[in-house]
Amino acid sequence: MFIRVLILTLLILVIDFYVFQAFKFAFRNTTEQSQKIINYVYWSFTAFSLLILMATLVYDFQLWPKAFRTYASAFIFVMMISKLFVVIFLLTDDVFRVFKWAFVKFFGTPALVSTPGADVAENSITRSDFLIKTGLVLASIPFFSLLWGMAKGAYDYQVKIVKLKLPNLPKVFEGYRIVQISDIHTGSFVDTEPLKKAVKMINDLNPDILFFTGDLVNNRHEEAIPHFPQLSLLKAKHGVYSILGNHDYGDYVQWNSELEKRKNLNDLIQVHKDLGWDILLDEHRIIEHEGDSITLIGVQNWSTHLRFPKYGSMEKATENIKYSDVNILLSHDPSHWNGEILSKYPRIDLMLAGHTHGMQFGIDLPFLKWSPVQYVYKQWAGLYTQGKQHLYVNRGLGFLGYPGRVGILPEITVLELHSA
Numbered sequence: 001m002f003i004r005v006l007i008l009t010l011l012i013l014v015i016d017f018y019v020f021q022a023f024k025f026a027f028r029n030t031t032e033q034s035q036k037i038i039n040y041v042y043w044s045f046t047a048f049s050l051l052i053l054m055a056t057l058v059y060d061f062q063l064w065p066k067a068f069r070t071y072a073s074a075f076i077f078v079m080m081i082s083k084l085f086v087v088i089f090l091l092t093d094d095v096f097r098v099f100k101w102a103f104v105k106f107f108g109t110p111a112l113v114s115t116p117g118a119d120v121a122e123n124s125i126t127r128s129d130f131l132i133k134t135g136l137v138l139a140s141i142p143f144f145s146l147l148w149g150m151a152k153g154a155y156d157y158q159v160k161i162v163k164l165k166l167p168n169l170p171k172v173f174e175g176y177r178i179v180q181i182s183d184i185h186t187g188s189f190v191d192t193e194p195l196k197k198a199v200k201m202i203n204d205l206n207p208d209i210l211f212f213t214g215d216l217v218n219n220r221h222e223e224a225i226p227h228f229p230q231l232s233l234l235k236a237k238h239g240v241y242s243i244l245g246n247h248d249y250g251d252y253v254q255w256n257s258e259l260e261k262r263k264n265l266n267d268l269i270q271v272h273k274d275l276g277w278d279i280l281l282d283e284h285r286i287i288e289h290e291g292d293s294i295t296l297i298g299v300q301n302w303s304t305h306l307r308f309p310k311y312g313s314m315e316k317a318t319e320n321i322k323y324s325d326v327n328i329l330l331s332h333d334p335s336h337w338n339g340e341i342l343s344k345y346p347r348i349d350l351m352l353a354g355h356t357h358g359m360q361f362g363i364d365l366p367f368l369k370w371s372p373v374q375y376v377y378k379q380w381a382g383l384y385t386q387g388k389q390h391l392y393v394n395r396g397l398g399f400l401g402y403p404g405r406v407g408i409l410p411e412i413t414v415l416e417l418h419s420a
Contacts, residue, residue, distance in 0.1 A: 005053050012053075012080070016046045019086045022132045049076045067190040070403050074150060077402060082143035089135025149360075149404030155194040157201055157397070158409045162383055164390060166349055167420040168325040170292040179207035179236065180413040182332075182354025183245065183396030186227045187218030188403060195230045198397060202412055203235060209287065210236035212277065213354045213394060214245025214301065214332035219253045221268035232275050238287055242277040243298045244268075245332040245355060246308050247400075280330060282316040295324040297348070301332050304339035305376075314340060323347045326417075334379040337391045350390045350415075356380040357396040358408030364395075371408055381408065 020042060027038050052072050061069065169176075179202060189195060202210070217223040224231070234240055248268055255261040272279040280298020287294045299312035312331065326349050329341065334353040341348050358364065358381045362371025373380045384391040395411040 002057060005057055008053055009050055012046065012049055015080065015083050015087060016043075018090060019083045022086050022090055022136060025132050026136055045079060049079065052076060070188070070190055071150070074403050078143060078146040081146065082139045085139040085142060086132075086135040089131045089138070093131040145406050146402070146404065149402075149406035151404075153405035153407075153409060154399055154403055155197065156405070156409050157198050157412055159201065159205065159412045159414060161414045161416065162392065163416045163418055164350065164383070164392075165418050165420040166326050167388065168349070169417055169419040170294075170325055171419070172290040172292045173294060173326070173417055174419060176289075176417040177205070177208045178211060178328075178352075178413075178415040178417065179205055179209070180211045180213060180352050180392065180394050180415065181397045181411075182213040182394040183215040183357055183398055183400075184212075184227075184231075185215055185218055185247070185396075185398035185400050187220070187223030188399050189227065190403075192227055192230055195227050198410075198412070199230050199233050203233065205412070205414055207236040207414070208289075209238040210234060210240040211330055211352055212240065212242040213330050213352050214243050215247045215354065215396075215398075216242075216245075216271070217268065218247055218400060219250055221264050221271055224268070224271050228271070228275065234275070234277075238289065240275075240277045241285070241296060241298065241330065242272050242279045243330045243332060244279070244281070244300050244311070246301045246303070249301070249309075249311065251309070280317075282313045284317055284321050286322070286324070293324050295321065295327045296330070297321070297327065298330040299336075302336045302340070303333040304335040305333075308333065312336075314345060318345070326350075328352065334377055334391060334393045337379060337384075342386060342389060346389070348389060350392070352392050352394070352415075353379075354394045354396055356393060357400065360396075360399055360402060360405045360408055362407045364408050 023038060023042055024035075027035055030038075181198075181202065184195070186195075248265070250261050250264045255264070269279055269281070278285065280296070282299050284295060284297045287296050297314075297317050299314055299317045301308060302310050302312035302314075327347050329345075329348045329351040331337075331341075331351055331353055333355045334351075336353070337351050341351055356373050356377050359371045359373035362373070363369065364371075364381070369381065371380060379391055379393055381393050381395050384393070392413065392415065394413050395408055397410050397412065399405060399410070
């Protein structure tokens with residue numbers, strides 16, 4: 001722990017001293033009093049970051065007040081990300097000046113023609129106005145965007161309606177409304193009001209059936225308890241069904257024993273049941289409606305990514321199964337679709353997943369969809385179709401790590417089923 005804090009402290013100091021040169025240059029023509037204020041504000045942020053880091057050596061970070069812990073660490077994250085933009089431009093300018101110095105040193109003539117009106121000292125020592133000011137302006141974009149994402153984006157719930165055509169859909173299921181939510185991550189919420197708002201929005205959609213596709217908590221089952229009154233109000237005509245996600249197994253915290261970890265998982269499963277949700281642990285159900293049916297399959301977490309254990313078993317989930325004309329799979333990780341479903345389970349018409357959150361950052365427009373997560377997951381948000389099989393990846397209702405969303409907003413999905 002001490003080594004980690006020391007490395008982070010040195011990293012912050014190196015970056016801050018470097019970026020400070022850009023601030024000094026940008027405000028060099030202001031009054032002495034203004035420069036003092038700018039210096040004070042700049043280094044106050046650095047001091048705050050370092051105090052937080054040092055405090056973690058004395059007090060258990062997990063015991064700090066949740067709201068302060070969440071937003072203090074997020075503020076440090078936002079500051080560092082923004083400063084990295086300045087660093088890129090400073091490095092560009094410094095590399096350019098080193099190149100000019102080396103050229104003059106070995107060849108005795110300037111590498112580039114000087115800007116008219118600029119003297120030699122200004123060219124050889126002073127950083128470029130353009131590069132530094134461009135870096136500062138661009139750094140303000142992620143800074144204010146990420147702050148906005150915490151203040152507004154985290155709880156800006158979006159209802160996305162998807163009309164899905166299934167050739168074999170029984171007539172009685174025409175217009176059937178499936179509502180999907182995923183990745184609530186109750187451990188990330190600092191109060192209960194946002195989920196109260198989300199639950200009302202979900203219930204107002206009057207779903208025929210409601211599916212939750214994993215990650216109710218970040219690590220521990222206790223995280224869900226404060227939100228129990230709100231989540232227990234979720235309802236649908238044909239019930240609420242759920243599965244587990246990778247965070248539900250408690251793999252990302254230290255436990256005193258394997259028995260304690262297993263108890264946490266069992267307690268979380270009981271939370272699902274106490275909420276009135278039918279949790280599917282490598283199981284299937286028959287959803288009957290007016291004399292016809294749809295088969296629902298739910299598996300535990302299954303991923304092609306090695307850092308996520310394969311807890312789920314499609315073999316177990318489909319044992320003695322009676323497939324219907326339409327068969328739906330709930331599986332938390334979308335990589336399961338390419339990893340196993342497409343090649344081995346052609347009877348699966350629709351798979352519903354979550355997990356990616358769209359990385360909580362990106363562009364999500366009708367004509368353009370981009371997020372850094374797409375370089376890790378081929379299917380990461382929205383509807384995907386291959387042949388007669390479909391995958392829908394929900395963008396998640398909650399958040400993890402960074403307590404906000406920029407561009408990729410929290411989602412409540414409505415899938416309306418129609419015959420082709």
